[in-house]
Amino acid sequence: MQRLFLAFAAGGLFGSGLFLSGMTDTAKVQGWLDVFGNWDPTLAFVMGGAIIPMAIAWAFTKGRKPLAGGSFPAPPEPKLGRNLILGSVLFGVGWGLAGLCPGPAVASLTYGGWPHWVFFVAMIAGMAFAPSFRATMDRAIPAE
Amino acid sequence: MPSDWLWGLGGGLLIGLGGAVYLLGNGRVMGASGIIGGLVDGSGRSTWAERVVFLAGVFLLPLLLLPTMAPVDTHATSNVAVLIAAGLCVGVGTRLANGCTSGHGVCGISRLSLRGITATVFYILAGGLTVVFFRHLLGVI
Numbered sequence A: 001m002q003r004l005f006l007a008f009a010a011g012g013l014f015g016s017g018l019f020l021s022g023m024t025d026t027a028k029v030q031g032w033l034d035v036f037g038n039w040d041p042t043l044a045f046v047m048g049g050a051i052i053p054m055a056i057a058w059a060f061t062k063g064r065k066p067l068a069g070g071s072f073p074a075p076p077e078p079k080l081g082r083n084l085i086l087g088s089v090l091f092g093v094g095w096g097l098a099g100l101c102p103g104p105a106v107a108s109l110t111y112g113g114w115p116h117w118v119f120f121v122a123m124i125a126g127m128a129f130a131p132s133f134r135a136t137m138d139r140a141i142p143a144e
Numbered sequence B: 001m002p003s004d005w006l007w008g009l010g011g012g013l014l015i016g017l018g019g020a021v022y023l024l025g026n027g028r029v030m031g032a033s034g035i036i037g038g039l040v041d042g043s044g045r046s047t048w049a050e051r052v053v054f055l056a057g058v059f060l061l062p063l064l065l066l067p068t069m070a071p072v073d074t075h076a077t078s079n080v081a082v083l084i085a086a087g088l089c090v091g092v093g094t095r096l097a098n099g100c101t102s103g104h105g106v107c108g109i110s111r112l113s114l115r116g117i118t119a120t121v122f123y124i125l126a127g128g129l130t131v132v133f134f135r136h137l138l139g140v141i
Helices: A002-021 A026-033 A042-061 A082-098 A102-107 A114-140 B004-026 B032-040 B045-068 B080-096 B101-109 B114-137
Strands: none
Touching (some): A002 A042, A002 B004, A026 A042, A026 A082, A026 B114, A082 B080, A082 B114, A102 B032, A102 B045, A102 B101, A114 B080, B004 B101, B101 B114
16 A cells, blocks of 8 residues: 555656646657757756756665665666667657657646647557567567 | 746656655656556556556646646647657657666666666657757658
């Protein structure tokens, strides 16, 4: 029960932050990426603002256990493989095209109108298709 | 608006606070694509309740804030082909890279993860080139 309450609180803070910062406004995200157009620096402030509490939280994990039990995630292997690079490039292309990424896509479903639903459904389809895409890639170019 | 950066910073702090609660509370990295993706492909079956409740928070809280704000215009394109292509790229890409803006960007950079920093550099570069190409050269978006 405690885990669920904490997850709901985390999601609520995340969703309100995305809403208030303007990250569910596709014009703001594309404005940040549009360095040759009317550049909008807002996203840098959002990222900077989000990294501060997170950095403090990571420092706080040392020698402690999560409130609801279990253990903290170990740092990932610092391995930069094909999947990380190719996946990030693909994600960047989609992010630039629509101005939406997974968090804001969920947060904006209630007020973004039908285009946000079309994007959301396509994103879910992409996520469902990802394992077979990965398998096809593995056959074509062996991973890492 | 001249105060946009202030809203950005304040909203950003809330996003980071959400990540901090998820990490210190449940011991998990707050990555939107991982939380959704685990429900879609079944890899997160054992933690489904936590994921659903997290997403309910993401979805419902803006709804509560909405009445206090001026009408929200999200400026999304109404070009269905662009929306579908973009959604597919984001869906496949974030699962392949095992993270998106929240996971690699917010949670990864803040722990100085090489993977998080590299992923962020690549998706911002790809996003920038995409906007330049499709907006300034093709005029599609």
